[in-house]
Amino acid sequence: MSRVKTALRTPWFWAIVGIAVLLLINSIKNPAYLALSVNPTTGLLTGNLLDILRVSAPIIMIALGMTFVIATEGIDLSVGSMMAVGGAVAMQTLATLDDPTSVGAMLAAIGLALALAILLGAVNGFLVAVVGLQPFISTLIMMMAARGLARVITDGQNTNATNEPFRQLSNGQILGLPTSFVIAIAIVVIVALFMRRTALGLMIESIGINPKASRLAGIRPRPILLGVYILSAALAAVGGLFSVSEVMTVSVSGTGNLMELDAILAVVIGGTSLAGGKFSILGSTIGALLIATLNKTVLFLGIPAAATPAFKALVIIVLVLVQSERVRSFALGRSKSGGTPSLGTPSPGGSSPAAAGQDSPATKEVVA
Structure with missing residues (x-):
């Protein structure tokens, strides 16, 4: 029973429930929705589940980077534009090389896209960590600047290219799964191991919980913040590569458009607080899968644009409400003290957060 209660209090558990409900709704409309088949032309597996995994890969990438930014009590509104920059650099590179169909051309396109994204991410990090601008303002500026840079790179035109190795990033399969999804999960595992096997993850969380205390404890926030925004930009560029490789075309206005909202939703659904502090990589990944499932469900049900x-x-609001312990307690008639709990009411046997000297999210001091 204790394990069940623990699962019910885990935010990403309800994200899994949401995915299951959406798949059930789609299966009711079409009983063959979850069926897989083999394409006789390509010999690859096809099906709606594989399509969901394929479209989830870019969302997983931007949500992963957003997780660490939000954990530092920041926000990165430029990830959608970073996707456009990464895709624009890749397509423009492939379109201008003498031998655009080789593996070398693909590696050159990927390398240049990541290099530019890292540079732009470093600018974001510099503005936040060194200059001291609010993350919302600095990344909002970069969101507009990066989208404009993508237009400059492609001369404002949708650019396409031909490169079979690059196209296989999204359209190929590894062990029956989309290549982009396999690569995305591999990146998630590598980043998770690095964050949890080293002290970096704890330092990121400490900065988000109390920047001043973490600095007094010997943690230098500036290089960590710089690295977090660079990682976010690089992962967003990878997401852009996944997006454009599916159709081998970059749309300077459409690629990554409003994807920053999906990234933030995925992170919050996964259990990472916008107030900073502890983060959940697994939760963000599951949240990204939920967003991808929701996007495909909208198309499948034929909901008007x-x-x-x-x-x-509506779906997100319902999910966030069922994640709330207070809402669940109210629904079950088990609200503490027989009424609506008060934020300032001390808990039995202990003092309130304010009395204990804990900082609330609204009173945290931001230290560069």
């Missing part, structure tokens, strides 16, 4: 945002908002 005008009503799509409202439908997505």
Whole structure:
């Protein structure tokens, strides 16, 4: 029973429930929705589940980078534009090389895209960590600048290219799974091991919980913040590469458009607080899968484009509500003290957070 209660209090558990419910709704409409088949032309597996995994790869990448930014009590509104920059550099590189169909051309395109993204991420980090700008402002500026840079790179035109190795990033398969999804999960595992097997993850969380205390403890926030924004930009560029490789075309206005919202939603659904502090890499990954499933469900159910945002908002609101322990307690008639709990009420046998000297998110001091 204790394990069940623990699972019910885990945010990403409800994300899994949300995915299952959405798949059930789709299966009710079409009983063959979850079926897999083999394409007789390519010999590859096809099916709606594989499509969901394929489209989830870019969301997983930007959500992973956003997780660490939010854990430091920041925000990165430029990830969608970073996707466009990465895709624009890749497509423009492949379109201008003498031998654009080789593996070397693919590696050159990927390398240049990541290099530019790292540079732009370093600018974000510099503005936040050194100059001291608010993350919202600095990344908002970069969101507009990076999108404009993508237009400059492609002369404002949608650019396409031909490179079979690059196309296989999204359209190929490894052990029956989309290549982009396998690569995304591999990156998640590598980053998770690095964060949890070293002290970096704890330092990121400490900066998000109390920047001043972490600095007094000997942690230098500036290089960590710089690295976090560089990682976010690089992962967003990888997500952009996944997006453009599926159709081998970059749309300077469409690629990555509003994807920063999906990234933030995925991170919050996964259990990472916007107030900073502890983060959940697994939760963000599952949240990204939920967003991808929701996007495919909207298309499958034929919901009008005008009503799509409202439908997505409704699903997210329901999910966030069931994640709330207070809402669940109220629904079950088990609200503490027989009424609505008060944020300032001390717990039995202990003092309130304010009395214990703990900082609330609204009173945290931001230290560069």
